[in-house]
Amino acid sequence: MTKPRGPYAKTSSKRRQIIEAxxxxxxxxxxxKVSVRDIAQRVGMTDAGVLHHFGGREALLTAVLAARDAAAEERFGAFEARGADxxxxxxxxxxxxxxxxxxxxxxxxxxxxxxxPAHEYFSERYDRYRRRFTEQLIAHASAEPSTTAERATAAPEAVDEDRAAxxxxxxxxxxxxxxxxxxxxxxxxxxxMAGDIRRLTGVLLDALAERSRPVS
Structure with missing residues (x-):
């Protein structure tokens, strides 16, 4: 990939600096509460100078959340490969x-x-999480693999529409x-928070497993 040069490279670098700050x-x-001025002071810029690189405060804050997601990818692994734990x-x-x-x-x-400015970011984020969690729940509720790691990464099998729903x-x-x-x-x-969600996940998995059992 060709690295950006000239003014664009400087803008890209400054954006990264602002986001990190x-x-x-x-x-x-x-x-x-964190203000734009708090951020601007960290990078030696004016409030207006900071916002110029993003087009507005809300767009800046959206970029900050996207950067937090990217940091989580580096620390906890690729989103699509993450298990429940x-x-x-x-x-x-x-x-x-x-x-x-x-x-x-x-x-x-x-x-x-x-x-x-954050509407698209959140729409795509929720869609991504819904799809990943649905895949994991289907895998858990289907045949029981032998280990937790296998259950977390198992590819979803063909399931009927009711189970998928x-x-x-x-x-x-x-x-x-x-x-x-x-x-x-x-x-x-x-x-x-993590403990409560772990417990809720267990309850939901039990409910899905119960509904998937054939009626005798």
């Missing part, structure tokens, strides 16, 4: 950066507006519960 600011902020580790790791969790919750709500429903519930727990956790950091 924003990630650091949110990681260190705890529950305190990997997703729980990501959720547990998020508890170390409440500022980024708050940013996600705030931006997710605002992104429901079709013209919001049940797994898709369970995937939506898991995602909804995860988002809701993040909000509750911001209000009560004593909540074990």
């Amino acid at each position: 924003a990630l650091a600011a949110y990681a260190e902020a705890g529950s305190r 990997d997703f729980l580790r990501v959720l547990a790791a998020n508890a170390s950066t409440p500022g980024l969790v708050k940013l996600f919750v705030d931006l997710a709500a605002a992104a429901a507006e079709p013209d919001h 049940e797994a898709a429903w369970a995937a939506r519930i898991l995602i909804a519960a995860t988002d809701g727990l993040q909000l509750q956790w911001l209000l009560d950091p004593g909540i074990d």
Whole structure:
């Protein structure tokens, strides 16, 4: 791939610098709000100069969340290869950066507006998670492999439409519960988000397995 040169290379480099500064600011902020000025001061720029590279505050914040996803890929492996335990580790790791969790919750709500800069990001993200979780739930509810690792990575087998629909429903519930727990956790950091989702996953898997058993 040809590396960018000239003004574009400088812009790309500056964008990365700003995003890295924003990630650091949110990681260190705890529950305190992070302003564009906080980010700008870290890179020696004006507020307007920072926003110029993204087109606006909301677009900048969307880029920050996308960068958090990329960092998770590096730390926990490719999204498509993650098993259930990997997703729980990501959720547990998020508890170390409440500022980024708050940013996600705030931006997710605002992104429901079709013209919001984060609308496409969240639409694609939820679709991606629904598909991956549905695949994993179908694999779990089908033939029982011998190890947890095999269950987490097993390719989904041919299943009837009812079972696929049940797994898709369970995937939506898991995602909804995860988002809701993040909000509750911001209000009560004593909540074990990963532990609660692990328990809910077990309940849903039991329910799917029960429904998949043939009637005698």
